[in-house]
Amino acid sequence: MDEVECIVVGGGVIGLACGAALARGGREVMVLEAENAIGTQTSSRNSEVIHAGIYYPQNSMKALFCRRGRDLLYRYAEERGIPHRRTGKIIVATSSEQLSRLGQISQRASANGVNDLRMMSQSEVQTLEPRIHCDGALLSPSTGIIDSHALMLALEGELQNHGGMVVLQTEVSAMTPRPSGLIVETKGAQAGRLKARHVINAAGLRAVDVASRVPGIVRDAIPKAHFSVGHYYRLSGPAPCNRLVYPVPEPGGLGIHLTLDLANQAKFGPDVRWIARPDYSFDDSAKERFAAAIQTYLPDVTADQLVPDYTGVRPKIAGPDDPDADFRIDGPRQHGIDGLINLFGIESPGLTSCLAIAEYVADLTEQPTARLNSPN
Structure with a gap:
């Protein structure tokens, strides 16, 4: 059974940003994507807007990550020549x-x-x-706009330049907690078993389903x-x-x-x-x-x-009759599984927030009980 330090489940903009941030920090990273290309779902089917951070409740994750992410994203796009305006x-x-x-x-x-x-x-x-x-x-x-596909290609390139990899057509079918991490079972093009110290569940539309496959997880920690x-x-x-x-x-x-x-x-x-x-x-x-x-x-x-x-x-993660939900980024303190970080409800302004979310997730792998602090 192969071992890898960090597995990111999901090759959309959030998963790629998390993978790039972890690899940039010297981690061994593998991003697993169930589809045959990166970012084919939510990440490529949106308005491609860089939001300013206007609408969200004060001190919510959406407010903090959007404001920080906006500044990071403009800088990232300028430095790497990603089309934006x-x-x-x-x-x-x-x-x-x-x-x-x-x-x-x-x-x-x-x-x-x-x-x-x-x-x-x-x-x-x-x-x-x-x-x-x-x-x-x-x-x-x-407020602005960005080429989301060019952004994802840049993140994928950065991940690879730091030694990470993206594996396509490979779906996570099960995860089993172990004292030193998780055993990740996959099906598809790269079927098999992998051992990882950290698993980042950034599966977007499938994130709740992926989390539900982990035995021993606190069920109340999984939203509908x-x-x-x-x-x-x-x-x-x-x-x-x-x-x-x-x-x-x-x-x-x-x-x-x-x-x-x-x-x-x-x-x-x-x-x-x-x-x-x-x-x-x-x-x-x-x-x-x-x-x-x-x-x-x-x-x-x-x-x-x-x-x-x-x-x-x-x-x-909120229904039609519910108040709008904030982003959810849950570590072991919320769900009881060491090494697992679940990202739930990452909708708008997720594209704008991707680099700030990745920054926070990378910090969580170092300090898994950390709380969100207001970014500078």
């Missing part, structure tokens, strides 16, 4: 009630250390983005898995705005927003539809409702301009 974002209010909520969002952002937001009047918004109709808005200049699918439409024709445009957030997500890719192609999404299990099929039946949501702030966008593009599924 600070586009800025406008959060629009389309009613007097939403205007008051903008004030609450601004206060929450300030509590999270995001101090560059600016309130804008209707006329100021029209000057910047003439096609937007709103009663007022918040401008977030530090929930899934929501979001649909994205591409806009035919030129982009109507130069910045990202978001409505005031709605339960379960940030609303149907306008984002741009690095070729300046506009897309809208995602909506939030709860599903029993991951399913990437595109349901075009709600296009008119989708268009109606867009028209609250871009009234000249019509349904016939929307072209079905793709869907993304979020690994949620």
Whole structure:
């Protein structure tokens, strides 16, 4: 039976970032990915936005990791030539009630250390983005976009340059705790048994399932898995705005927003539809409702301009009637298994937070009972 110091389960952006951070610290690392390529699920089916850290409860993992991760990600992208752009974002209010909520969002952002937001009047918004109709808005200049696939390739390259490896088409079928680590059983292209001192469960949509396969784990430490699918439409024709445009957030997500890719192609999404299990099929039946949501702030966008593009599924740990859940990063103190770290519910702003999460996970392998501290 082969031995490796650290196994990371999942080759999405979080798993690759964790693997690169561990390898950078001198660890022997193997990343196991069940699919035939890296980042084929949540990591490549999102808005590719670098979030500023505006919306999340103060001192939550989402708030701390997003703010720290944003700065790390911009620096990482600049140093490695990863395509990205600070586009800025406008959060629009389309009613007097939403205007008051903008004030609450601004206060929450300030509590999270995001101090560059600016309130804008209707006329100021029209000057910047003439096609937007709103009663007022918040401008977030530090929001941006990034090529998520190029980011994952850079992380994979860094991992490999430090002696780590990514093994594709290899699924974890079981894990058995031992006093000096865990025995990991795999199936697929590289079927067999491996012994690891540390296992990082960054399996995303499968993270709850992977954790459930560990005998002796504290069952109350495993959340229930929930899934929501979001649909994205591409806009035919030129982009109507130069910045990202978001409505005031709605339960379960940030609303149907306008984002741009690095070729300046506009897309809208995602909506939030709860599903029993991951399913990437595109349901075009709600296009008119989708268009109606867009028209609250871009009234000249019509349904016939929307072209079905793709869907993304979020690994949620709170259901449709529950308050939004924070990220969960659980070590032995939470679940009772030495050497195992479970990452649950790493949805938005997971892409933005990936380097900060990886930094924290690497520290946890050194001090497994550490608590999250506010990053500098």
